[in-house]
Structures are given as structure tokens and as C-alpha cells.
Amino acid sequence: EDQVTQSPEALRLQEGESSSLNCSYTVSGLRGLFWYRQDPGKGPEFLFTLYSAGEEKEKERLKATLTKKESFLHITAPKPEDSATYLCAVRHFGNEKLTFGTGTRLTIIP
Amino acid sequence: EAGVAQSPRYKIIEKRQSVAFWCNPISGHATLYWYQQILGQGPKLLIQFQNNGVVDDSQLPKDRFSAERLKGVDSTLKIQPAKLEDSAVYLCASSSGASGSQETQYFGPGTRLLVL
Numbered sequence: 001e002d003q004v005t006q007s008p009e010a011l012r013l014q015e016g017e018s019s020s021l022n023c024s025y026t027v028s029g030l031r032g033l034f035w036y037r038q039d040p041g042k043g044p045e046f047l048f049t050l051y052s053a054g055e056e057k058e059k060e061r062l063k064a065t066l067t068k069k070e071s072f073l074h075i076t077a078p079k080p081e082d083s084a085t086y087l088c089a090v091r092h093f094g095n096e097k098l099t100f101g102t103g104t105r106l107t108i109i110p
Numbered sequence: 111e112a113g114v115a116q117s118p119r120y121k122i123i124e125k126r127q128s129v130a131f132w133c134n135p136i137s138g139h140a141t142l143y144w145y146q147q148i149l150g151q152g153p154k155l156l157i158q159f160q161n162n163g164v165v166d167d168s169q170l171p172k173d174r175f176s177a178e179r180l181k182g183v184d185s186t187l188k189i190q191p192a193k194l195e196d197s198a199v200y201l202c203a204s205s206s207g208a209s210g211s212q213e214t215q216y217f218g219p220g221t222r223l224l225v226l
Contacts (some may be wrong), residue, residue, distance in 0.1 A: 044215050097155045098153070100154070
């Protein structure tokens, strides 16, 4: 069974203070690792898909990286509007289902 | 392009009552998913449709939950009778069903259910 563990559960940063969120996963035959952002009272918003170890993707202040066991979401010089819960999910070959972690709640303090 | 639409946005019911949620996926998306998200947890898949056929309903509590996707477009999820532990956000997502970059699942805003 696919498993996803995210850490830390919550993270408070000062505006401009860079950091990383971790997503550790166990899956037989990875067919995509997904990062979503979820604001309070809203549905998850798609950020990135990573397919193979060594792959990296960037969007504004966010950069996602992937190894064979984990993914990192690096946030550089964050702003208060980056405050949200960041969810990681995996999918394995032969199944469309996403298995999600419990998320990291990120708060950026002005 | 319009996103995934869901209604109602909020619902409060008493236990043992029934409730139904509606979802309209992104136009042209063949695959539709219903997820349950309990407070503080990640979404968990309840059921997946490909067009109007069920692909995966292994985690759907079939004694009380049912879902349908008539004509392969809109979908409804029903709970009857509701229990306290059904209090959660019910998220609908859709994807084009093709491989590669089109595999992305796009989520609606969710329906927040509170069972008293």
C-alpha cells in the first residue's frame, strides 16, 4: 500500500526566510509525485508533478525536487501570501488514485 | 476554462438524515473522482469514474454511500443515513484521462458537511 509522510506538520517563517518542506513516500512503481496547495475553505490547487528521481520544477518562489524516497518543496524568500497547507500525493502504475499525506501548514509572518 | 463546480458549499444535517452532493467536472474531462477530507488529514479517494463507469470504489462505505455519474458528465454523491464521523469536506476532482501532463487532477472547492 502506498504511504506518504509529510514533515513538519506546521512551519512558521518570517517573511523572506527560506526553508524546505519534506515528503517521504513508499510506493511500488511511482507514476508521479504531486504537490498541491490548499488555502482554508478551498480545494487543493495543483502546483507540480514530478515523475523521476533527479527531476526539478520551479514556479515563482517554489521549487520541487524528487529522489527515490522523498521530495522536497523549497520555498525561497516567502511572502505572507504563500501561507497555506501544502499537500504531497503519489500515484503508482496501474492506478489513477492519489494517496495524499496529511500536509504541512505553512505560515509566513510579515 | 471553467473549473470543477460543486454544490452545495456547506451543509449541516442531523445524524441518520440523508444528504446529496453534486459535481460538474471540467468540460471534456472523462475521469471524475470523489474524495473525503477529514479535518487535519489529506484527501482520501472514495470513488473514481471513467466516463459513466466505476473504476475504483474500494474505499466507498457502500452500506451508506452511493454515487452515480449519469451520461458521463455530472455526478452526485449521496450519504444515507449519515453518521457523526461523516463530517468532512467532500472534494470532487476531474482529469482528462489521458497520459502524460494531462493526468493532473483538478479539484473543486468542496462541500463542507457537518453532521450533528
